[in-house]
Amino acid sequence: MAEVRNPTYMEHIRHFFEAEDHDCMFPRGKDYSTYTALKNAAIEVYSITRPPNATMPKPVARRWDEDRSKSFLNWITNGHPRGEPTPKKPKTGTADRVRRSISELSEDDVKLLIKAFEGIMDRGTDDPTGYFKIAGIHWYPNTPPDEAYCQHHVAHYHMWHRAYLLQFEDALRSVPGCNTVTLPYWDFAEKLPDWMNRKPFKSYKLPRAVHPAYPKDHATERYSASKIAKNFEDEGILATIEEALKKSSWETFNAEIEGAHDSGHPACGPSLTHPDIASFDPLFWFFHANWDRLWWRWQQIMQATTLWTFRSTFADHSTGIFFVAPLNSMRPNFMTADQTIDLKALGITYTQPDTGVPEIAVDNFGSLLAARGFRAAESPTMSVRIRGIDRLVIPGSFRVQLIANGKSVARRSFFQSTAPVDCPTCRDNALINMDFKVPIKKILGAKMEVKIDVFGRDGKPHAFPLSSVGNPTVNARLPLEI
Known part of the structure; x- marks a missing residue:
């Protein structure tokens, strides 16, 4: 060179x-x-x-x-400049398992997928390759509660779900005649196809009780395709995804994409609103296949598709401890977190819609050196952090809103169980922060408030008193540019 x-x-x-x-x-x-x-x-x-x-x-x-x-x-x-990479265009590539968009499936593909889903749904509730048992790994019916394995808002969120999808796909392929099935993904920019409203994808009926709130024969529910599409638009989920894909550090990408994920769950309907029952809704699998695809897309854009190149995107070296034994382990008997990074090595790839290559945003970490000079953006946004929300007292997934003169100017959802105090992962991360970026013109001179709504089991938001979530504080700052 x-x-x-x-x-x-x-x-x-x-x-x-x-x-x-x-x-x-x-x-x-x-x-x-x-x-x-x-x-x-x-x-x-x-x-x-x-x-x-x-x-x-x-x-x-x-x-x-x-x-x-x-x-x-x-x-x-030159002072060790971090800089930004020249982004690479994502491509499908070759692999034993090519996961396609649900919009790409032919009629025969859908018939085969139906056969695979019905095959594992017909298996006994104690069959480790059955739908009920695998879906239950995500939360219920695991008892005692400490046996709940799902990972959210932790270092292994993406890795755990990638391994989980692989286990589910292996189960689908174990159905006789379905050994070539791959799990399709639902591109959120596309409306759900009509066949998603037919058996076995429309709903799943619990073959036995998993909780008093979810008795035997409880059927999963979700919104219509048109309402889901509107919710995704109203919540700004696609825009958040687009911004996340521009981030060159793992930490900033991870924070933004999981924020979009958290808003996406309640946007889909009552069952997907809470991890308690979310994975029993058949849409869960196509929904999460897309989050995995988006991570893989980011990995390709940032040339971070192997363990070592992935580590090179860490802004904080301490992030790496979660990919070294013993902190790389994931329950149940999944592969370790580091083994999930190279999707190609697992024999999997995703088709990638040609949406171009994003322009990488500059990631500024901490403070700028005064000697270098700085400026405010021409269309500035205010970074607002609601710090120290006690999530353990909130019974379910919830939404935090910034209110200016009585109008919502920013909102984000947080995905969690209706009994977070029973979840070891939640207890380990009891106090959480919610970050927002708001155009200054929307809040200049306005009376600002913070509002919390908790989603009920019916998926509807209900006001939750801010005074009950500890003593959260508000931090605000004006981002500066070099």
Whole structure:
């Protein structure tokens, strides 16, 4: 490679060490796979890789040439700029399992999918490959409550659900004659097809009680396709997804995309509103296949499709501890979190609609250096954080709204059980924050309020007293640009 005068971490430097190098160094306590780690060890790395007396990488054939070494020194001299990558266009690729949009399925494809769904729905309630047993992993009917495995608002959210989808897809393929079935995804930009309103996808009737609120023969419910589409538009879910795909750090992408996910659940209907019963609604599987596809799309855009390239998107090195034993484990007997990163290695890919490549947004972390200069955006937004909401006292998924002069100017939902105090994951993250970005022109001079609505089991929002959720505070700031 030729010397790069102004390299950035995301565009150039993170690719200087390859998987073989990390595989060799990591067991020896040398982890240079994240921005923070490499920045902190930059002088050491320059010293041990500088030709002609380099000691790393171990294989002589893989040692850096003068141009690469000079490029790395330029990065150090320029203050370790993180920068942004040139985004790559997502593509379908080849794999044993190609998951397609539900809009791409032929009539024969739908018939085969029906056969697979009916096949696992007909299995006994204790059959580990049956619909009832697999759906129950997400929350009910696992008892005692500490046996509830679902992971939300934690480091393994995406990884756990990717493994969960694979387990469900394997069950579908175990039905005789269905060994080629793959789980389709529902692209939220498209309206649900008519066949989703027919058996076995319209609803699922519980073959036995899972909770007093969900007795035997309880049938899952959801809104009409037109109402779901309107809810997604009103909640700004598609716009949030679009913004998330522009983020170059895992932490910012993860926060925004899970926020969209949390709003998407109650937008679909009563059963999908709460994790208690959500996974029993057949739509859950197509819904979550799309969230997994969106993560895979982001991985491709950011060139983060393997474990090491994925780690290179971490803004905070401490994020990486959740991908190393023992913190990489996931219950029940799923694969470990790090094993889910490379979807291609799992033999899976998704078809990708040609929506172009997003323009990557600049991720600014913390404060800007005053000496560099800064400016306010021409159309500024105010970042508002509602900090310290005690989620354990709120009986179910809920929505937080910012009210200006009596009108809602921003809102976000939070997806949780109707009994969060019984959920170990919820208890470990009892106090949560909700972040909003609001155009300043909407709130300038306005009387501001915060409102919380909890979604009942019927999916309808009901006012919940702010005074009951602890002592939340409001932080606001004006984002600055370099």
